[in-house]
Amino acid sequence: xxxxxxxxxxxxxxxxxxxxxxxxxxxxxxxxxxxxxxxxxxxxxxxxxxxxxxxxxxxxxxxxxxxxxxxxxxxxxxxxxxxxxxxxxxxxxxxxxxxxxxxxxxxxxxxxxxxxxxxxxxxxxxxxxxxxxxxxxxxxxxxxxxxxxxxxxxxxxxxxxxxxxxxxxxxxxxxxxxxxxxxxxxxxxxxxxxxxxxxxxxxxx
Numbered sequence: 613x614x615x616x617x618x619x620x621x622x623x624x625x626x627x628x629x630x631x632x633x634x635x636x637x638x639x640x641x642x643x644x645x646x647x648x649x650x651x652x653x654x655x656x657x658x659x660x661x662x663x664x665x666x667x668x669x670x671x672x673x674x675x676x677x678x679x680x681x682x683x684x685x686x687x688x689x690x691x692x693x694x695x696x697x698x699x700x701x702x703x704x705x706x707x708x709x710x711x712x713x714x715x716x717x718x719x720x721x722x723x724x725x726x727x728x729x730x731x732x733x734x735x736x737x738x739x740x741x742x743x744x745x746x747x748x749x750x751x752x753x754x755x756x757x758x759x760x761x762x763x764x765x766x767x768x769x770x771x772x773x774x775x776x777x778x779x780x781x782x783x784x785x786x787x788x789x790x791x792x793x794x795x796x797x798x799x800x801x802x803x804x805x806x807x808x809x810x811x812x813x814x815x816x817x
Contacts, residue, residue, distance in 0.1 A: 613659045613666075614703035614716075614783050617651060622700075625658065626651035633657055634677040636685075652702050656695035659704035667691060667708055684752050694749050694791075701784055705791050713750030713776075713792040715742040716783070730760070738788035739780055743769055746792035747776045 615621065626648075630641040637657065644650045661674050673687070680686050685695075692711040695704045699718035706712065717738045732740035744762040747769040748754050763770040767778045769792060777796045781789040 613663050613706075614701060615655055615659060616784060617655060617700045617702060621655070622648070622651045625654035628654050634675055636678045652697040655702040656697060656704055659702060660693055660695060660706070663693070663704055663706040664691075667706060680752065682753055684754075694746070696745075696749075696789075698787065701787050703783065703789065707793060710794055711750050711752065713746040713748065714789070715745035715749065716787055716789040717742050717745075719786050719788060736788070739790065740764055742780070742788045742790035743778050743792065746778070746790045747771050750776055750792040750794070 617625070630638045633641055633654065634657070637653070641650060641653060644653070657674070657677075660677075661671075664673050665671070669691075676687055676689070677685060678688065685693075687693075690708060692707040692709075693704060694712050694714035695702070696714045696716045697703070698716050701716050701718065703714060703716050705714035719738050723737050728737050731737055731744070743764050744759045747762050747764075748758045748771065751758070751771055758771070761771060764778070769776040769778055774794070776792045776794060779791045779793075781791065783789050
C-alpha cells in the first residue's frame with residue numbers, strides 16, 4: 613500500500629495526535645522535531661492500519677505493535693510488515709505468512725561515481741539500492757555494513773548465507789521500489805483506489 617503526500621495530506625498526518633498511534637510509538641512521535649518526519653511516520657502507521665484491515669485483522673490489532681530487541685517494529689503474532697518513505701512517497705508492505713522488507717527511493721541526480729560503482733556498477737543505482745535495503749530490512753538486522761554485504765544477482769539477493777527473493781515495483785514515476793522476502797512471490801499486480809474517503813475519516817478520528 614502507498615500514498616503520495618501532497619500539502620494537505622502532509623498537514624493531516626503531521627497534526628494527528630500521538631495518542632492515535634500505538635503506545636510503543638507515542639514517545640518517539642512526541643520527541644520528533646521535524647514536521648515532515650512526523651507526517652511520514654503517521655502516514656506509514658495509517659497505511660499499516662489499512663493493510664491490517666484488508667487482511668481481516670481486528671481494528672485493535674495495531675495496538676499490539678512493538679519493537680524487537682534490535683529496534684525493528686513488529687507484532688508478536690503477525691503479520692510481517694515493512695514501512696518505507698522517501699520524498700513524498702510513503703509505502704507499506706505486509707505478508708501474512710512471513711517477514712518482508714520494503715524500500716522506496718526518490719530518484720535524483722548527483723550520485724557519486726564511487727557509490728554508483730559499488731552499488732550498481734552495471735545496473736540502475738536506485739533499483740539496486742532498494743534491493744539491498746529491502747533485503748536488509750527483511751533480515752531484521754540493519755546497518756550500512758549489512759547493506760554492503762548484500763549480493764544482488766537478478767531477482768535474488770544473498771545475505772546471511774541465505775537467498776532473499778526480490779520483486780521490483782513501479783508505484784509512482786520518479787521513484788524506485790523493491791520488496792524482499794524469504795520465498796518467491798507471485799507476480800506483483802499494483803491496484804489503485806480512491807483513498808479520499810479513508811483520509812477524510814482519518815481527519816476526524
